[in-house]
Amino acid sequence: MITEIGHYALVLALALAMVQSTAPLWGVWRGDVALMATARPVAVAQFLLIALSFAALTHAYLISDFSLLNVVENSHSAKPLIYKISGVWGNHEGSMLLWVLILALFGALVALGSRAMPVDLAAATLAVQAWVGAAFLFFILLTSNPFLRLAQPPIEGRDLNPILQDLGLAIHPPLLYLGYVGFSITFSFAAAALICGRIDASWARFVRPWTLLAWIFLTLGIAMGSYWAYYTLGWGGFWFWDPVENASLMPWLAGTALLHTAAVMEKRDALKIWTIFLAILAFSLSLLGTFLVRSGVLTSVHAFANDPARGVFILAILVFFIGGSLALFAWRASRLRQGGIFAPVSREGALVLNNLLLTTCCATVFVGTLYPLALESMTGEKISVGAPFFNLTFGPLFVPIMLVMPLGQMLAWKRGDLLGAAQRLMVALAVGFAVALIFGALRGGPVLSIVGVAIAAYLVVGSFVEVYGRIAARGVTLGGAISRAMGLPRSAWGTAFAHAGIGVTLFGLAATGWGVELVQTIKPGDQIALGPYQLVVGDIVKRPGSNFDATVAPMEVRSGGVVVATVNPAKRFYPARQMPTTEAGIATLGLGQVYVSLSQQNPDGSLDANLYWKPFVTLIWIGTLLMALGGGLSLSDRRLRIGVARRARTPAAQPAE
Amino acid sequence: MTRKGRRLTLIASMLAVLGVAAGLVLFAMRDSIVFFYGPSELAEKALSPGTRLRIGGLVKDGSVVRGENKSISFVITDSNKEVRVAYVGQVPDLFREGQGVVAEGVLVGPGQFRADSVLAKHDEKYMPREVADALKKQGVWNDGAPAPAASK
Incomplete structure (x- = not known):
């Protein structure tokens, strides 16, 4: 019933x-x-x-x-x-x-x-x-x-x-959908603005909180999905450039760009048409993602079932909404009057550059994701475009974004002082070089990793230079600085934290170059040296679960003879589906993780295992949490609170009427 | 700066970034794209050894040989042609004889393949799609025929 x-x-x-x-x-x-x-x-x-x-x-x-x-x-x-x-x-x-x-x-x-x-x-x-x-x-x-x-x-x-x-299923899809689908509302706002033929700074003020909200959830959803894949798939990877992951990354890139242009539009009444276009683009890419994931054109753990009728239906929805909104855009966008003028070197200019690079990054991901599908449907040739393609294209385009990010924060609206901004960033640059020297001397290893952590350090410090400059003027006492810090608009803090978060994530990514990976056959009593730790294998035991049976190989993680952690990697077998799974054993030590996953059991009772030491790996996800925190801080900014627009508007709108 | 000047700067920088991106994409496309073939297609193509490929089909029953140090060798078949695959490392949980598999690696010689990664399907419901397609071409598989794949 x-x-x-x-x-x-x-x-x-x-x-x-x-x-x-x-x-x-x-x-x-x-x-x-x-x-x-x-x-x-x-x-x-x-x-x-x-x-x-x-x-x-x-x-x-x-x-x-x-x-x-x-x-x-x-x-x-x-x-x-x-x-x-x-x-x-x-x-x-x-x-x-x-x-x-x-x-x-x-x-x-x-x-x-x-x-x-x-x-x-x-x-x-x-x-x-x-x-x-x-x-x-x-x-x-x-x-x-x-x-x-x-x-x-x-x-x-x-x-x-x-x-x-897995607990991941309880968290990842709802978060991701809140982000993905959240962009529907900015899409609707954009289409509504085109229908009403009217768009102004107050429109941006209505839209921005929703964009931020969707962006925060999408950031968390992607991060959660990545961590879930990391601990559940058992080979220690966290991002595979899988089409399904790309499907969520593309709206994130477009949404990030939208977030930044909406700020320009709100403050300076400029870039209106472009903002509208990005709002349409972000949700179009969400729809594309839904199509890729739900239609069964891809082989993936996300594609639950293949039914051609569904694929065609979603494709029709996709074509209708993307085509419709772009047609509406082409027809009505010219009615929107262009706003404020700015010099190329200015906050607006920097945000335009940010948008240019972000959308280009998005385009390369788009090409890499859809080219194989297009080629197959046209020629029947099957190809795969994997991580090397994306590393070669996305990487070089994203590095400049990170380099100019702190600069952009420091430029004034309308007309900025590039030299002055660069001078204030000398501290960040110096820290970056110092970090490169320290890691180069202590750890050596791949050049890319050293360059990566240097950029990361520069970005983290650079993100806070602007805020620091607003707090700590000459002659300000500590108490004065704290009260100034509290008095700063939350969105200034939000920007700093979100940008620093990217630096923190980059640090974690770069540090993968210093990881240790072993493939070994293990049996009880074995001692294995793994990076700075020693692993001691305990008795391999069978443990039944509620709807599965598990074979567990507990291990002690020792540092200089002292047990600092234990890991319990396991193989599970689910009788209902006759399916085995791998449960990685993970111990977080400082910012790094010891990661052990088992593969098959040999006839003599020993087990084959993959063992990893991953220094700084948790920073990858801590960085995304910082980005979300930054988004949250911006969202809590007085200016952006939903409903405040009305109070702010009443006096301000008078001269415009 | 005038509106026109601003627009020119914008367009110039746009072209520059897009040009760089297009260059990167073309460069990466040439070097990092991997074709997928089933055993029969592979036999037809007569590719030179050293070509990087993904191949897929069924793991032939009774063909899996496990050696020292996690080395493993098995035959991928579409019931028409076969390819012997050598691999060192762990195979996925769902790697089994008679089941679908995709291997990525390098062609060593005719019918000989050295894999550096082996993928099996994600759950017991269906084949990797490429494998299903390759098998369909050989008439070995049609939708709904094999019992485990038909649970819809």
Whole structure:
């Protein structure tokens, strides 16, 4: 019964989405405020219905209702509770439901938080959001219905893919979708601005918090996915330039660019058309990612099932929205009046350069990801474009971004002083060189690693030079400096932390060059030297889990004879799917990690193992947390708070009227 | 600077960055692209040894030979032609005889391949897509035929 309610709620949500996608637009067209006003309550209701539907599916998973095909295929009564819940989106149908849930959530949030917005802009925004929602609800109901019943329910389910039975599944997809789908709302804002034919600094003020929010979640989602892959796949890699990863990286790059131009637009009323274009681009790339991941054109752990009908359907949605929005852009963008003028050397100029480089990076990732697909569909030749391609193209384009990042922070709006900025960065440069010398002397190793940590150090220090300059003027006491620091706009801190985060991540990436990797056969009592540590292998034991059996090889990690940690690498076997998995044993020591993963057991009882010492590896993810923290600080800036725009606008808008 | 001057600077820098990017892409395309072939295609192509490739098919039953120091050798087949693959290192959890596999490495001689990475499928539901396609070409596989791959 609950299942049918969920199904029905989904159909109702589609109906509401269709209302929401037409009535408010008609209102905008006719200038009918009453029609425009329908958008808000309908958006909220649409969200509630989808939430109800999602809750119904979750309920079916919780009670292991094996009369549902979706539950049979992806669940098992012995599965731990957390995976019963996260298993809801651990499959194609459920993950699409989560997708529209988040889409509707953003619609509802805008509906509730947009009292300050002009009524026609809000109405058009929610209408566009509903177009996207309606398209995906159609997609779910026609091709990917999670509520299909079975006439003869089996007694037991087929269990969730064991690789997905991990805490990562509870965190990674929701975060990633909040980011991915979050860009839908900036897309809707952009389309609405084009429909209303009006765009100004206040538009940027409405859009920026949403962009930031989506960007924060996307950053965390990508980072979480990378860490999950790192600890679960068992070969110690954290980024594979896999098309599915690229699919999330592209919107991130476009979104990062958008974040920065929106700032220019808000402050200086410039780069309007470009900002609109980026808003369209960011979500178009999110849609492309959804297509790549969900259509089954790629072989990946993310592609749950291959069904050509789904691929064609998503492709149609993709073509409709990207084509439609670009057509709208071509038709209406010329109406947007260009704003403020600036010199090439200025904050605006630096942000233009940032955008140019970021979008070019994005384009190279795009080429590398889609070229194999295009080639195959045209010539039938199958090729793979792997890490070497991306390292060769993305790397050289991203380095200049990092080099000019601190410079840009220090340039004034309109016209900047390049020489002055460079002089203030001498400290950062000096630190960079010092770090290069220290690491070169102490560790030696690959030149790229040394250059990498040098740039990283320069970037971290350089990110804070601007803030430091605003706090510590001559003759300011410590107390005075602290109160100045507190008084700085949060967004200044946000920029500093986010930029420093990139430096920190780069440090972790560069330090992989100093890692140690061993492939060994191990048996109880073995002593293995791994980087600065010694590993002592304990007794290999069998430990049954709730729905699997594990073979564990506990090891002590010793430093100078003292046990500093233990790791428990394991092989698991899931009987429901007859599938083995590898559980890496990881011990975090300082910023580095000892990482052990097992492969097969030999006839004599010994085990083959991969053992790694990865110095500074945690910095890769700590850096992304710093980026998200920076985003969060900017979001909490007084200026950006949702609803504040109205208070700020009332006096400021007077002369413009 | 005038609006026109600003625009020219912008366009010039845009062309410069795009030019560099295009150069990098073309350069990288030439050196780091790897073609994928099934055993039969490989036999037709008559490629020179030393070519970097990805090959895929089924691991032939009874062909896996494990040697010293994690060296392993197996035959990839599409039931028409075969390739013997030598590999040193750990094979994935789901590497099994009779199952789909993709190997990346270098062609050593006719029908001889030295792999530096071996990939198996992610779960028991389906084949690596390239492998499925290569097998379809040989008429060995059609959608839904093998029991484990058909659970839809």
